[in-house]
Amino acid sequence: xxxxxxxxxxxxxxxxxxxxxxxxxxxxxxxxxxxxxxxxxxxxxxxxxxxxxxxxxxxxxxxxxxxxxxxxxxxxxxxxxxxxxxxxxxxxxxxxxxxxxxxxxxxxxxxxxxxxxxxxxxxxxxxxxxxxxxxxxxxxxxxxxxxxxxxxxxxxxxxxxxxxxxxxxxxxxxxxxxxxxxxxxxxxxxxxxxxxxxxxxxxxxxxxxxxxxxxxxxxxxxxxxxxxxxxxxxxxxxxxxxxxxxxxxxxxxxxxxxxxxxxxxxxxxxxxxxxxxxxxxxxxxxxxxxxxxxxxxxxxxxxxxxxxxxxxxxxxxxxxxxxxxxxxxxxxxxxxxxxxxxxxxxxxxxxxxxxxxxx
Amino acid sequence: xxxxxxxxxxxxxxxxxxxxxxxxxxxxxxxxxxxxxxxxxxxxxxxxxxxxxxxxxxxxxxxxxxxxxxxxxxxxxxxxxxxxxxxxxxxxxxxxxxxxxxxxxxxxxxxxxxxxxxxxxxxxxxxxxxxxxxxxxxxxxxxxxxxxxxxxxxxxxxxxxxxxxxxxxxxxxxxxxxxxxxxxxxxxxxxxxxxxxxxxxxxxxxxxxxxxxxxxxxxxxxxxxxxxxxxxxxxxxxxxxxxxxxxxxxxxxxxxxxxxxxxxxxxxxxxxxxxxxxxxxxxxxxxxxxxxxxxxxxxxxxxxxxxxxxxxxxxxxxxxxxxxxxxxxxxxxxxxxxxxxxxxxxxxxxxxxxxxxxxxxxxxxxxxxxxxxxxxxxxxxxxxxxxxxxxxxxxxxxxxxxxxxxxxxxxxxxxxxxxxxxxxxxxxxxxxxxxxxxxx
Numbered sequence: 001x002x003x004x005x006x007x008x009x010x011x012x013x014x015x016x017x018x019x020x021x022x023x024x025x026x027x028x029x030x031x032x033x034x035x036x037x038x039x040x041x042x043x044x045x046x047x048x049x050x051x052x053x054x055x056x057x058x059x060x061x062x063x064x065x066x067x068x069x070x071x072x073x074x075x076x077x078x079x080x081x082x083x084x085x086x087x088x089x090x091x092x093x094x095x096x097x098x099x100x101x102x103x104x105x106x107x108x109x110x111x112x113x114x115x116x117x118x119x120x121x122x123x124x125x126x127x128x129x130x131x132x133x134x135x136x137x138x139x140x141x142x143x144x145x146x147x148x149x150x151x152x153x154x155x156x157x158x159x160x161x162x163x164x165x166x167x168x169x170x171x172x173x174x175x176x177x178x179x180x181x182x183x184x185x186x187x188x189x190x191x192x193x194x195x196x197x198x199x200x201x202x203x204x205x206x207x208x209x210x211x212x213x214x215x216x217x218x219x220x221x222x223x224x225x226x227x228x229x230x231x232x233x234x235x236x237x238x239x240x241x242x243x244x245x246x247x248x249x250x251x252x253x254x255x256x257x258x259x260x261x262x263x264x265x266x267x268x269x270x271x272x273x274x275x276x277x278x279x280x281x282x283x284x285x286x287x288x289x290x291x292x293x294x295x296x297x298x299x300x301x302x303x304x305x306x307x308x309x310x311x312x313x314x315x316x317x318x319x320x321x322x323x324x325x326x327x328x329x330x331x332x333x334x335x336x337x338x339x340x341x342x343x344x345x346x347x348x349x350x351x352x353x354x355x356x357x358x359x
Numbered sequence: 360x361x362x363x364x365x366x367x368x369x370x371x372x373x374x375x376x377x378x379x380x381x382x383x384x385x386x387x388x389x390x391x392x393x394x395x396x397x398x399x400x401x402x403x404x405x406x407x408x409x410x411x412x413x414x415x416x417x418x419x420x421x422x423x424x425x426x427x428x429x430x431x432x433x434x435x436x437x438x439x440x441x442x443x444x445x446x447x448x449x450x451x452x453x454x455x456x457x458x459x460x461x462x463x464x465x466x467x468x469x470x471x472x473x474x475x476x477x478x479x480x481x482x483x484x485x486x487x488x489x490x491x492x493x494x495x496x497x498x499x500x501x502x503x504x505x506x507x508x509x510x511x512x513x514x515x516x517x518x519x520x521x522x523x524x525x526x527x528x529x530x531x532x533x534x535x536x537x538x539x540x541x542x543x544x545x546x547x548x549x550x551x552x553x554x555x556x557x558x559x560x561x562x563x564x565x566x567x568x569x570x571x572x573x574x575x576x577x578x579x580x581x582x583x584x585x586x587x588x589x590x591x592x593x594x595x596x597x598x599x600x601x602x603x604x605x606x607x608x609x610x611x612x613x614x615x616x617x618x619x620x621x622x623x624x625x626x627x628x629x630x631x632x633x634x635x636x637x638x639x640x641x642x643x644x645x646x647x648x649x650x651x652x653x654x655x656x657x658x659x660x661x662x663x664x665x666x667x668x669x670x671x672x673x674x675x676x677x678x679x680x681x682x683x684x685x686x687x688x689x690x691x692x693x694x695x696x697x698x699x700x701x702x703x704x705x706x707x708x709x710x711x712x713x714x715x716x717x718x719x720x721x722x723x724x725x726x727x728x729x730x731x732x733x734x735x736x737x738x739x740x741x742x743x744x745x746x747x748x749x750x751x752x753x754x755x756x757x758x759x760x761x762x763x764x765x766x767x768x769x770x771x772x773x774x775x776x777x778x779x780x781x782x783x784x785x786x787x788x789x790x791x792x793x794x795x796x797x798x799x
Binding site: 016017034035060061079106125126127128129130132133162208209210211212214216241242243245293295319320338339340341342345346 | 422436437438441443526527529530531631632633634636637657658659660661662663664665666669670672673674676677710711712713714715716717746748
């Protein structure tokens with residue numbers, strides 16, 4: 001296979017850091033941002049009078065935005081613990097059609113099932129549970145699944161908070177959620193939410209020695225392989241100095257059908273240091289993207305071969321990336337994140353979305 | 360010859376002081392700065408004799424805690440972060456939602472929201488906020504703990520006058536500071552006894568193979584030769600070492616006080632399971648036993664250049680509970696009036712979020728909290744602008760802060776250190792004023 005490359009196209013500025021992206025009807029791009037705003041983004045000229053338009057708002061960071069093609073609705077999630085149903089074509093005051101209180105704490109991440117019928121969201125506050133600041137047990141279910149048509153709660157799953165990442169399998173049967181301590185639980189939704197595997201890896205979690213005694217890091221992104229036979233985890237490698245953010249830019253792959261096994265990971269010579277926040281598979285299924293922040297090295301966005309795990313392409317995008325999305329035809333990649341916030345300035349637009357052409 | 364009958368006293372308990380109690384009632388610093396004859400002259404004697412023992416617990420939040428997630432929240436602004444603010448027991452005063460327990464006792468806390476200092480890096484900042492003054496080489500100013508150990512410490516106390524509880528031995532720049540000279544020109548006897556982690560002082564027990572008589576004989580011999588060496592050489596260093604040996608002797612008799620296992624389990628559970636809470640509880644018990652100054656640290660967990668919100672969702676609730684429990688316990692024991700609790704770091708954190716989800720160092724506008732002896736509960740002084748970027752009301756620096764701490768503990772902030780061959784130094788230089796709004 002010829003190695004894919006990324007060619008930078010349009011860069012769009014938003015009011016604040018972009019935490020999540022989704023492609024809606026006709027590949028319309030939407031973003032959820034640190035300022036609580038849900039924005040419709042103009043990826044082509046003159047679609048909107050300005051590059052972005054606010055269509056809804058959370059009362060805190062808007063951590064997630066998801067499009068249900070079957071239900072024709074957006075579902076957003078926020079640090080206010082709420083899920084919001086948004087009709088992007090609704091009139092100004094009627095865009096938000098429903099709101100559900102999902103958690104008492106933040107929604108760290110939310111994902112929609114491939115058939116668009118369910119949305120999963122994760123939560124959990126890191127509180128001291130031991131002498132070494134091991135996380136305390138949850139005070140509310142850390143993982144919940146809601147019916148998009150009705151807003152009803154379908155599943156509640158226990159986990160150890162904070163649970164920072166979640167993913168549906170491509171066939172929609174499985175759900176996986178990963179936490180601070182590098183523990184990923186897999187549930188079978190067709191068997192009533194039966195737990196089928198528990199992956200434990202210490203490689204994404206740092207316990208501070210140099211600065212202070214506490215845990216940081218964890219699994220920030222999850223993605224099932226196209227055949228649903230393995231699960232990818234991404235984050236930052238373990239570090240003894242949590243305040244430096246200098247762990248490895250790390251992904252690992254696990255299988256679970258014959259006992260949990262690590263079946264692949266990033267090649268050491270191909271990775272630098274920094275937190276990786278997003279994983280996305282190219283629609284062709286041959287390669288995937290991992291991206292985030294660069295602390296040391298020469299890239300913060302790279303494409304990796306699914307079979308061999310080798311790096312196919314890499315580049316330094318120039319800002320911290322928190323989210324990514326491929327278009328269904330596989331020709332474009334959207335990367336969302338933010339530049340430095342800098343001195344307080346209401347007018348500064350420090351959120352970023354960059355469009356890349358894939359060749 | 361007829362003996363004269365003793366002069367009748369007025370019956371006041373002040374006249375019934377046992378010699379040991381009398382000496383214990385004298386601060387080491389007071390004795391070191393006045394002549395023996397002068398000690399009995401009015402009004403110094405009367406003032407000192409009636410002075411109640413004061414204590415100070417410093418919760419040292421090393422790394423620089425964020426004011427946004429603690430005492431000066433800016434919810435709903437571009438700098439505010441994800442945490443809301445909550446009302447407190449003091450009408451009009453809001454804290455971060457991460458401090459609900461402190462909010463419930465806000466009437467016992469004094470908050471300064473307008474600290475404005477100049478040190479931007481840890482080493483500078485730690486020195487500045489531990490010593491109260493910028494460096495003036497070649498002289499090394501003692502830390503606040505050393506000065507308070509001298510001023511509040513007891514002459515015959517077995518318990519150390521300056522205890523540092525720090526279960527995290529590391530801490531980057533703080534580690535370097537810990538290895539340095541805490542007591543400065545006051546000498547090694549005012550350095551901290553550093554304990555942490557295992558809660559007990561190691562090797563502080565007399566070997567079973569040595570009898571009590573042998574132990575005392577060896578100590579007498581050591582004392583004789585050491586004193587002779589000190590006198591012959593006129594060595595201040597030897598004097599400091601001798602003082603240190605005295606302190607070790609004291610430690611051998613009080614090492615059990617550092618054993619957390621002796622504290623009721625219910626108390627340990629109240630302070631939370633983390634190392635910081637457990638050591639804050641230990642600080643309370645040591646103060647109950649008479650320790651004048653205890654500093655509790657735990658590395659540098661507040662230095663949140665990465666994952667500010669992710670870390671603060673844990674460390675701030677931990678601090679919230681610690682301040683709450685400490686304040687309530689001291690009050691329940693009738694000790695809050697005489698014990699000053701200070702929670703602060705070396706600076707605050709930036710209004711902006713950096714690329715690593717963190718907040719950076721920010722000395723321009725930051726906050727701290729006090730409770731207890733000498734400060735006015737419910738006081739709130741200073742203010743910052745809408746974004747928490749600038750102080751807009753009553754800026755205070757490290758000298759004002761130190762003058763306030765000394766004043767709250769009944770120590771003249773502008774008194775001179777008595778130092779032979781040194782330039783004139785004061786507890787606080789430049790006649791900096793205490794923050795009167797928070798002094799009771």
